[in-house]
Amino acid sequence: MTVSKTASAAAAVDAAKPSRAARKEPAEGAVVDAALQLGELSELLGYSLKRAQLRVFEDFLRCVAPLQLTPAQFSVLLLLDRNPGRNQTEIANTLGILRPNFVAMLDGLESRDLCTRVRSTNDRRSHILMLTDKGRAVLARAKKLVATKHEARLNELLGPANRAALLDMLATIAREF
């Protein structure tokens, strides 16, 4: 049904036709190749895990697009908000980001005035990270978008109970596997 609806809708606009193949649709009476058999692939957890992860990240980016935040950036902002007074190494380690790679990431956030590095007075080697006011504002807006658009959509697809069970199992794997 979705297919036919989309097809007719496209046909209706066909006045400004970009030629059928240019739109990547099968020709009129074309025999569409039979779908490939996934076989054991559909039983391989890692396979579905990866594909699901890509979809979820894709949707996250879409939902949070107005704020131009990646999942990784969002996680940094969240962590900074919850853990004031921490330095780069601590934040990076918690997120599984290697310290060298965290530098450019912070450069990006700092250049957008979302957070700042402050030399620690206790240990003048380290930089204490803190959210700016703008960072807190952006984080608040991002949280709202994530909750109402992104996670809400997942809830709708799976149902709250299933979603919770899924989250729990994923956390278990991440923690103990």
Next chain:
Amino acid sequence: MTVSKTASAAAAVDAAKPSRAARKEPAEGAVVDAALQLGELSELLGYSLKRAQLRVFEDFLRCVAPLQLTPAQFSVLLLLDRNPGRNQTEIANTLGILRPNFVAMLDGLESRDLCTRVRSTNDRRSHILMLTDKGRAVLARAKKLVATKHEARLNELLGPANRAALLDMLATIAREF
């Protein structure tokens, strides 16, 4: 308990000491920094999803290391076995691999004599992909390793019912999200 056990075990071997810090262990009476608060991060599905995926892939690589196969390579071999007579575009599309990127991947598999490209007689533009005998043998061994080491471990961690539920939800997300 795990902590103290590990600590005492390490202390027992301390005869051949490579200096405590070199082993990245906290000093004798060191006050270990309190773990950071994940906060809303633990409720973000994408976060756990990504971390779980990394763990699972890591374990896959470990289990299948004797055969030197990545998850992506394994999935290609599986697909070729189940779908003989297909060309590069069809296999790549099914796996979500872009055709340009699939070329080098096939070069690798072909150079190890795991599969071959055969010019199609129907359409001389396309290459029909087929497993070699060695490819089939490696795939069979890989399947066994994956089942007995990798998936078995996941089953042990989650239980068969949970594992099935997890797989189902991930497939749903990959399909419908």
Next chain:
DNA sequence: GATAATTGTTATGCACTATATCGAATATCG
């Protein structure tokens, strides 16, 4: 038969990840 589309391929760029190394600051230990 002219034009467009498809297949495999190459080239290329961007993002993410990983390791080695550095100077500055601090900690450790004789």
Next chain:
DNA sequence: CGATATTCGATATAGTGCATAACAATTATC
């Protein structure tokens, strides 16, 4: 105290995954 080792942020660099544009050869379309 003073020498050595360690830690912190940073730089450089390399590998990998992923994406787009473009090309020659071949096939499909009109």
